Amino acid sequence: MDAWVIWLALFLLLLVVEVLVVDLLFLMFAGGALAAVLAALLGAPVLIQVVVFGVVSALLVAVIRPWALRTFRRETPETATNVAALIGRSATVLEPTSSLAGRVKLAGEVWTARFEGAGTLPEGAQVEVVRIDGATAVVTPSKSADLPDPANPYGTPTL
Numbered sequence: 257m258d259a260w261v262i263w264l265a266l267f268l269l270l271l272v273v274e275v276l277v278v279d280l281l282f283l284m285f286a287g288g289a290l291a292a293v294l295a296a297l298l299g300a301p302v303l304i305q306v307v308v309f310g311v312v313s314a315l316l317v318a319v320i321r322p323w324a325l326r327t328f329r330r331e332t333p334e335t336a337t338n339v340a341a342l343i344g345r346s347a348t349v350l351e352p353t354s355s356l357a358g359r360v361k362l363a364g365e366v367w368t369a370r371f372e373g374a375g376t377l378p379e380g381a382q383v384e385v386v387r388i389d390g391a392t393a394v395v396t397p398s399k400s401a402d403l404p405d406p407a408n409p410y411g412t413p414t415l
Contacts, residue, residue: 264289287312342362347362348381349382367391369393
């Protein structure tokens, strides 16, 4: 059997392993095997083919693989979904809400709610969701609610 057929079989085997593992390591060795196929087709002796396989594989692992890993495995910020997407959203109080019970309209839906603090939030107040406990939204007054501006507590016009 010709050496190039063996190198081609090794190339295909390494590609299959790479598809299963997805680590880009076996892909680099497959590149070395492909270079050995080319060397075999050009008539190089088996020893030279093995050297070509080793050198090309080592270069691909040392140079191309780190670059490819950085390029293809970039961390993308995770998008909050489901309940996690509701945290930090604003809601409107539908009925007076205390630390025991209440109701808010959140993302177009009515949720049971609890106020995280002392006292009661009046109906119509704007709140912000701090967390979700089961099916209950835990809320605090919204930062954009009608609270006095600390820099301008008397509401006087600034120039």
